[in-house]
Amino acid sequence: MNIPLVDLKMQYYTIQNEIKLAIDSVLERGRYVLGPETERLEATLSKYTGTTYAIACSSGTDALLLALLAIDLQPGDEVISTPLSFFASSEAVSFLKGKPVFVDIDPETYCMDPAQIEAAITPKTKAILPVHIFGQCAEMDPILEIAKKHNLYVIEDACQAIGATYKNKKSCSMGDLGVISFYPSKNLGGYGDGGMVFTHNEDLFKAARDFRTHGEYPKQFKHKRIGTNSRISEIEASILNVKQKHIDAWNQKRRDLAQNYDRLFSENNLRSHIQIPKTGSNNQHTYHLYLIQTAPKESLQKYLAERGISTGNHFPKPIHHLDCYEGQYAHQSFPIAEGFCEKSVSLPMFPELTFEQQETVVRNIKVFFEKR
Structure with a gap:
């Protein structure tokens, strides 16, 4: 008996008729970027996580970048995170010329150890980035208390933890921003890359949404910010709209x-x-x-x-x-x-x-x- 680490085909076989209908509806509609499927996915997952706003984008890594851009991370700014994560958690900080600062993990949950955070704070610290690793939330209350005390942003990296809860609060709903990934092997995975940013803050939402689409939304050819192209496709969004129900x-x-x-x-x-x-x-x-x-x-x-x-x-x-x-x-x-x-x-x-x-x-x- 061969036993795979993960078998994405098995899951597809259970929902293939729904998936085919969803993809076909996009093809029939003829709108492939930032259309009704994307809007529906954002609304559905915003409600699911208990957040006010959601911005779908092209990957979990881009979701991290958009969140960091939204808080105006500058070169030399420090972000406290964990050394136990996928590279993107720190890569996004370094890509924007910030500095990842690490604290060790809790030996039981493998998430960031809140007891070590304050010792890592310096005048250059801009944010704390707890990673909800392997499907489990970090101990958020002390993290949020420390952030409030030192006037720091909190960005939840929930790329491995959609649906996870801490004190009955869903991941992505507790910090200033939260991000998830739709990489195919994730608990809610698409058939390509994708990601999403969540927030309760309208200003952070508007900033992340602008950065997603070349620095402006809606499209007016004014480009008030230097942004990027991080849009999710309508086909990918349609697939995720099917899968999120499960x-x-x-x-x-x-x-x-x-x-x-x-x-x-x-x-x-x-x-x-x-x-x-x-x-x-x-x-x-x-x-x-x-x-x-x-x-x-x-x-x-x-x-x-x-x-x-x-x-x-x-x-x-x-x-x-x-x-x-x-x-x-x-x-x-x-x-x-x-x-x-x-x-x-x-x-x-x-x-x-x-x-x-x-x-x-x-x-x-x-x-x-x-x-x-």
Whole structure:
């Protein structure tokens, strides 16, 4: 039995008739950019997240850029974030000539540790960028309190956490701005790239919307700002309008699968060999990824691959160890994030995964440790 890390085709087969009708309706309408499908997606997801405004754009990375442009990030401005994230969280800051400043992660949730933030604040700090990693929100109350105390913006990177909640508040609804990604493998993924920016602030909304379309909206050929072209296509928006109706059910299936992994690891006495993910007491997790930590990481992955079980190595290095930042953080250490990257393994996780497949995964992990 071959078990993939993720299987996007399986999900497509469950909704293919709806998808084909949605795409065909766009083709029949003949409007392919910033049309009714985009407007409907923005309105639907704004309501879903509990935010006032939403701006659909071409990727999660562009959503981060638009959010940073909206707060007027200037060269030399500092943004406090986490070294455990996809590169884009810091790349967007660096692309605009800002400086990413890192704090270590919480050892249980793997999100930014709020207790370390204030020590990282300097007169150049402009914003805090918590990453809701793997489908779980950061501890937002202390982050928001610190931001208010120091007059800083908060940008939630929820690219892996649409639908996740903190104290019953949806991701993207708590900071000044929030962003998500529609990359195909995300919990709400399209069939190409896409992203969205959320905010309650009208001025930030208008700024992000202008930057999305060459510095102006609506189109008047005046271009009051230097912007970019970050529009989502109508076909992509139509696909997401179909898929968003299923997001809560898919997220619940992911939680069921995570709970089943937890149970199987306990019943097979594997908890002494691996560390399973934990959910913060204030959180509802959406399990974009299910990662374990274990010391013989490479040998376990090789063993599983030989038996047809795919695993992932999503963050082999923390961001401050990436080549483009060589030497910039040489005198800093973030031991929890660094240790996590050394030991973490992503296991198969997607809504169509079966309990039988999970049993096969865990059974093979058990045999691996019995042979050591």
